[in-house]
Amino acid sequence: MRLLRWLPVLAVSLTAAGAFAAPAEAAAAIRFMPTSLTFASQAIGTTSAPQTITVTNSGDTSTFINSAAVPNTLDFTVVSDGCSGLTLTPGASCAMSITFNPKASGTRTAALTVTDNAPGSPQTAPLTGTATGTNPPLAIMTQFFTCTNGVCDIGAGGNVFVNNFFSTTFEATGGTPPYTWSGTPPAGLTLRPSGLLLGAPTATGTQTFTVTVTDSAGTMVTGTFSLTVTGPPAPTPPGCQTGGKLKEALSGSSSNGLTPTGTALANETQFSGCGGFSILSVSVKKVNLPSGTQLWVTLDGFPVGTITLSHGSGSMAPCNLGDFGVSMDQVAVFSTLPDLTPFQQILSGGSFS
Numbered sequence: 165m166r167l168l169r170w171l172p173v174l175a176v177s178l179t180a181a182g183a184f185a186a187p188a189e190a191a192a193a194i195r196f197m198p199t200s201l202t203f204a205s206q207a208i209g210t211t212s213a214p215q216t217i218t219v220t221n222s223g224d225t226s227t228f229i230n231s232a233a234v235p236n237t238l239d240f241t242v243v244s245d246g247c248s249g250l251t252l253t254p255g256a257s258c259a260m261s262i263t264f265n266p267k268a269s270g271t272r273t274a275a276l277t278v279t280d281n282a283p284g285s286p287q288t289a290p291l292t293g294t295a296t297g298t299n300p301p302l303a304i305m306t307q308f309f310t311c312t313n314g315v316c317d318i319g320a321g322g323n324v325f326v327n328n329f330f331s332t333t334f335e336a337t338g339g340t341p342p343y344t345w346s347g348t349p350p351a352g353l354t355l356r357p358s359g360l361l362l363g364a365p366t367a368t369g370t371q372t373f374t375v376t377v378t379d380s381a382g383t384m385v386t387g388t389f390s391l392t393v394t395g396p397p398a399p400t401p402p403g404c405q406t407g408g409k410l411k412e413a414l415s416g417s418s419s420n421g422l423t424p425t426g427t428a429l430a431n432e433t434q435f436s437g438c439g440g441f442s443i444l445s446v447s448v449k450k451v452n453l454p455s456g457t458q459l460w461v462t463l464d465g466f467p468v469g470t471i472t473l474s475h476g477s478g479s480m481a482p483c484n485l486g487d488f489g490v491s492m493d494q495v496a497v498f499s500t501l502p503d504l505t506p507f508q509q510i511l512s513g514g515s516f517s
Contacts (some may be wrong), residue, residue: 192227192252192282195220196289201276203264203293208300212264214243217276217289219260221252227282228252228515230494231465232260235502237274238305238337239266240291247278249464266295267337279465279496283417285509286498302339302379304387315372315388323486324365325396327352329469331362339379347375350391358503362470364481365393396484400440407432407442407489412513414495419452419510422476426511428495435489442489444468447479448497448511459510460498463490471497490516 197218206212221227232247234240244261252258266272272295275288310320318332330353336343345359350373352366359377370392378384400406407430414426426448435442446461451473453459459471461480469480497511 191223192221192225192254192280193223194227194278194280194282194284194287195222196276196287198289200290200292201262203291205294205296206264206266208266208269208295208297210265211241212293214261214263216259216261218257219247219252219278220257221254221282223282224254226251226253227280228494229258230279230281230462230496230512232258232276232278233465234262234274234276234291236333237272238335239264239268239272239293239295240274241265242276262291264291264293266293268299268339268341269295269297271295279462279509281494281496281512285496285512286507299340300338302377302383302385303337304375304377304385305335305337306387308335309389315390317390317392318361319391319393323484323488324391324393325484325486326368326393327364327366328396328484329362329364329467329481330391331360331467334359334361334375334377336377336379336385339383340381342380344378345375346378347373349373349375350393353391356501356503360501360503362467362501365391368393368395397441397486398439399434400436401438404436404438404440406434406436406440409433410490410516412495412516414446414448414497414511414513416497416509416511422450422452424451424511425449426497426513428513428516430490430516432489435487439487441487442485444483444485444490444495445480446471446495446497447477448473449477451476451478451510453499453510457499458501460501462496462498464493465496467502470501492517
């Protein structure tokens, strides 16, 4: 009997001393092997052999990889993406193959960026290469746009609706980086010095405008662009089965005692296999960042809006996704616009289903 009374006392004592500490909370953990890539000297305009980074989930829960990419550079190209859209179980791996194809001389840098729902997302692996040769003349890259008679449509093939979020990025090659962008885009859109264009166009129709890039040597090049804006699409025809309303909770890691939370709502009551549209709304609270901070919101890596914080809370303007219905798609919220650093994921959700 005395033994039975003594054992609980011993257990309490050991717990107080830390011997019976509670197990750590399960979490995913993304690791790179190698942790960075360095490419040998490469002549401008040529392409290196690919190098590979293996991405491993070294944690004890599964993680979903929204995207794996090398953003904001033309010098490094992902030639094999085995990670985007993949769920990594504990211990599982995927591979990314990257080539170095420099567009300007000197040391070129970038980063493989993996966006997921593991702590610390996005994770990055530095990329470095040295380019040799003479820089080509400064030029605006237009191969990602549809160009006719010297005018490039920056929204071709996309859902560009009036008063609905839109973004794209202008890029340049040659000259002497870094580059600075300027111009007067259609009303409702803002062109940032980085080349990031974002906002919500306020008028329908086709608008033509010019954009100028200036390199660090003062050389300037101007291009002509257009954007065609339409009204929102019609709802799904009567009699078709709609998708209803889908809701996903958003969560993130604690910061200085605050744990951010949020909600993503996909309203598909006007969307079906017959046509129509879906609306995405995102709201957040308890975000430990200053009022006025502009957050960046993505759906499977595709930008869908921004949130301006007020006392840690805020909501994105509802985004009309057109004829896109969410299915196994994930919302992520980042701490800044993508042309600013640090660019850190602060909230993510499960996959809509």
